[in-house]
Amino acid sequence: MPGRQLEAGHPRPIRVLIAKAGLDGHDRGAVVVARALRDAGMEVIYTGRHQRPEDIIRAAMEEDADVVGVSSLSDSHRTVCPKMAAMLKENRMDDVLFIAGGFIPEEDFEFLKAAGVAEIFPPGTQLSDIVTYIRTHVRRW
């Protein structure tokens, strides 16, 4: 339900799946974000590296994730993100909040949003901004 806060005595914490899609192995950003979300009281599952979009969506389903966050540093976001968004739709998981972070040039934001990515967090983002964004935009939880 929109607008509900973690502090409002919800039965369970927000569940977030953080994923590395594609071949890129640099996961410092993904791990730092995952730890920050966990420190903020969320339940965080990290997929590890080299995941295919279908692996990530399956994990999101199995883990009953409210949020899926994908990290891309290798310019593969233009391929990976639309695929994941389509799979979420196919699996009737439209209500999962789908966000992306990493090395994503601004000129791609519009394309990614049109494809179904709710928000993009480029380099320079403060961790607290991601926490706040998730709390205010999570739909499922």
Added chain:
Amino acid sequence: MGQAAEPLTHPANGREKLIERDEALRDAAQAWERRNQEAFRTETKEKFVTDEGVEIKRVYTPLDLMEKGFDYQGDLGFPGGYPYTRAITPTLYRSNLWRISQYSGYATPEECNDLWKAQVQSGLNTIYIAYDLPTQLGYDPDYPEAEGEVGRVGASLVSLRDWEIAFDGIDIEGVLVSQVINAPAAIGIALQLAYARKRGVPWTKLKGIAQNDILKEYIARGNYIFPPEPAIRLLVDSLSFCAENVPNYIPITVSAYHFSEQGADRVHEIAFALADAVTYLEAAKERGVDLDLILPQLMWLVSHEHCDFFSEIAKLRAMRKLWARITKERFQVKKPESMQCRLYSAQSGLSLTREQYINNIARTGISALAAALAGVQTIDLRTYDEHWGIPSKEAELTNVRIQQVVGYETGVTQTVDPLGGSYYVESLTLELEQRIAEELRRVDEMGGMLHAIEVGYPQNKNFDDACRFQRELEAGEMVKVGFNRFREKEDSRPVRVYRADPKVEGQRKKAVQEMRRSRDNARVERALANLKDLAVKPPSETGNLMPHLIEAVEAYTTIGEICTVLRGVWGEFKEPAVV
């Protein structure tokens, strides 16, 4: 560390006189402290601390070195002599400037050829190949796993045909070609050797470098394929093959750099790299390889940045000393070259900013100075537009010029180890040496690096450091000009950065498929079947795999085809959970 404070003695002085002198110094220091209490209160911080928690004192004097038991001969020695703290050669840059290197690679062999020709023209004497991810993970451009990744972060070069195009017209005997390739490094080396043979460059004369450091892929960089055992088998094969056949080639670059990029502070950066190298040496010893044969061809990739400038220099001096001790005392090697730490130092991109990007040129210049003062053998810099995308050709060339400014204009090259003897730098060097040695001991006590990786120890340590970095950055405790201080409302952005054309993927697919049609496929099949047979057997039965890999690539077998066969036999590495 040295045993005694003796060396501060002048031979003519009696011991009593010396003690008297030290006492006098101690008194003077205390008097200075008492006199200046008011001035001390104007200091901007209560404590000045480096990244790894070393507290920096207000001022350093001979007393600090005495307390640490500093001993000139034992701790420093002379340039080119054990323990190589000051430099690995007697004359360093007085004889030859460091090698100027620039990490680069564009999507196609044709684009690489244009870029590298321009770089060689500008005075660069090293080509440092950045490969795309599919190549680094053993997938050809037309494999499904490669979709969306071909040529995005570097060059797609998977066969001897690609090398023929990429290096056409480039003097591969005069220029040193360095490959950043790890999991399929043995195949990368095979390609380089096959190409040299084709160009008529004798292996005995061929210079070149491969990264070939798989453990840091498991820990940090993530471009692993095979599990540790077969991966280290390939590594040992490539080391002993090159030792016997390609004497001027560097078949391994043990990397500390990527730990730093993963978050590691200086202690973790160096300690984990040393622990990786120890693992490799133990594996080679077990296979009966003479370490004095392979060690002279081992190089290190370390990081340097402009932040904590003097600690960066101390870090590399401490590392040289520690490696000399490890090789001599633990592995009992005999040759001096086996004990020398040859350093390839790359600037950390992390120290640059996206905001007010042109300021990065200042950071880059200062970092190059740090590397020069640390006495490294090769310097490689990140470009001012790095945070905006794959660097432009202009930015790449600017970096060559920055190195030339530091190398030819500043004069820091005129004496070896200009900071040697600085109370401050020597104190930092001793402090870091001690902390790195302790961390190394911890990994040893855990049962070595392979076990430490399995339980996620180095991964977690580096990520802990990364989280602290992020916290300090966001709290403004760590200043980044243009990012968290001195911001501007409107940020300028680079005119252009390189971005791979998405059409490249289709072109590369087509090129590889055409190549496959034009080669002798029966020969390729034979080579692959042979590799499969060998891979199932233990190394004691097969001997070195390198000649077979060379045979395969000479038949125009691709990196993807070879890795597919080896994946089938050896399987893939499964990483431990780290969050």
